[in-house]
Amino acid sequence: MSGRINAAGGVLWRRGDSGALEVAVVHRPRYDDWSLPKGKLHRGETTCAAAVREVAEETGFRAVLGAHLSRVAYTVPAGDKVVDYFAARAVSGAFAVNDEVDALRWLGVADAAPVLTHPADRGVLARFTAVGPDATTVLLVRHAHAGKKELWAGPDDERPLSKTGERQTRALTRLLPLFHPDRVHAVPKLRCTATVAPLAGLLGLSLTTEPALAEPSHKRHPARAAARLLAIAAAGGTPVVCSQGGVIPDVVAELSRGTDVPTDSRCRKGSVWVLSFTKGRKPRLVGAHYLAP
Incomplete structure (x- = not known):
């Protein structure tokens, strides 16, 4: 068959x-x-x-x-x-x-x-x-599974990864080094930092926090998240950026606007958008590929 x-x-x-x-x-x-x-x-x-x-x-x-x-x-x-x-x-x-x-x-x-x-x-x-062979590739990660919000009694920023999330994090820690990342960024929420901290440790990289890519900031200032991601891309290299489900689809849509790069709203927990940009001070999206968790 x-x-x-x-x-x-x-x-x-x-x-x-x-x-x-x-x-x-x-x-x-x-x-x-x-x-x-x-x-x-x-x-x-x-x-x-x-x-x-x-x-x-x-x-x-x-x-x-x-x-x-x-x-x-x-x-x-x-x-x-x-x-x-x-x-x-x-x-x-x-x-x-x-x-x-x-x-x-x-x-x-x-x-x-x-x-x-x-x-x-x-x-x-x-x-x-x-x-282009020297395109900057940004690995935009949605944080791994962190259980149900209503079952967590503590502050939402401190909600930890679930067992499923821990498995997803281990998978990401195997996957992302294939791109040889040189920087790691994450929204300052435990479920985001915990998703990429093992990767940063494996590669000997520090973790840069990105409040502009968090959902509360994005709701108040919708344009800032895409602008911040473009600034990260403009710095070159291969950065990993871990953000949230209320941000990533909007950012991917905004970055693809005016280009011929097809994108969609897929954004499952533990997934990755492989976003490639032209080099320079004003990067432009030239490729986007979704990797399911």
């Missing part, structure tokens, strides 16, 4: 000795094609983890994820295949012939496009060019 097959991959890139941008294309002898590295998810694996693993298995390079580039869907004999592609910066490693790939070529983007066998891969590469 056919069904959906989930897969993930990446546009693996680096700066060559001259500083020029290069991307990796791989040859698969089984299909006799040149493609971008990709492969099927293992059971229980996230798309992000699968993208990093598949890039490593096929190319030999450890990669750091950046912007989500594209979701490609097509039909294979076993069912409908859906592949999520991310920008993937090579940080270490070297290619060696393996069971799936017998050759790898580092090429400039213009040279790589005609080498790729499949039009869908060329489309992903075009999207990579449009987003």
Whole structure:
């Protein structure tokens, strides 16, 4: 019986000795094609983890994820295949012939496009060019599950994570390092700081509090949350920002206004919006991808 097959991959890139941008294309002898590295998810694996693993298995390079580039869907004999592609910066490693790939070529983007066998891969590469390899990616997290407000007798700011929330936090602490975050921000409420504090500790980062991204402030000053997130993006790098359900959908909608980036109001507890921006003092949203908890 056919069904959906989930897969993930990446546009693996680096700066060559001259500083020029290069991307990796791989040859698969089984299909006799040149493609971008990709492969099927293992059971229980996230798309992000699968993208990093598949890039490593096929190319030999450890990669750091950046912007989500594209979701490609097509039909294979076993069912409908859906592949999520991310920008993937090579940080270490070297290619060696393996069971799936017998050759790898580092090429400039213009040279790589005609080498790729499949039009869908060329489309992903075009999207990579449009987003840019050095886009700033902000990981906008909704705090993990904290139980029911009416069952907590203490101050709402001090409502702790539930057992489900603790599991979600552990999952986030495994997921978010795949993007190599360099800053961690959170609304000054225990359920928000507790969601990302383990990540900050793991990475040796301090935690910056963000009152402008809290629900009470957002209700009083609706424009400030989006402005603050843009300021965080303007500082560059890969920040993690933990906020609340009454803020995130409004901010994502505001940031996407006037762009061609599709977004929606999804915002479950423990979820992440991968938001990518142009670099500079006035960043503009160029990519948005929702990761369910």
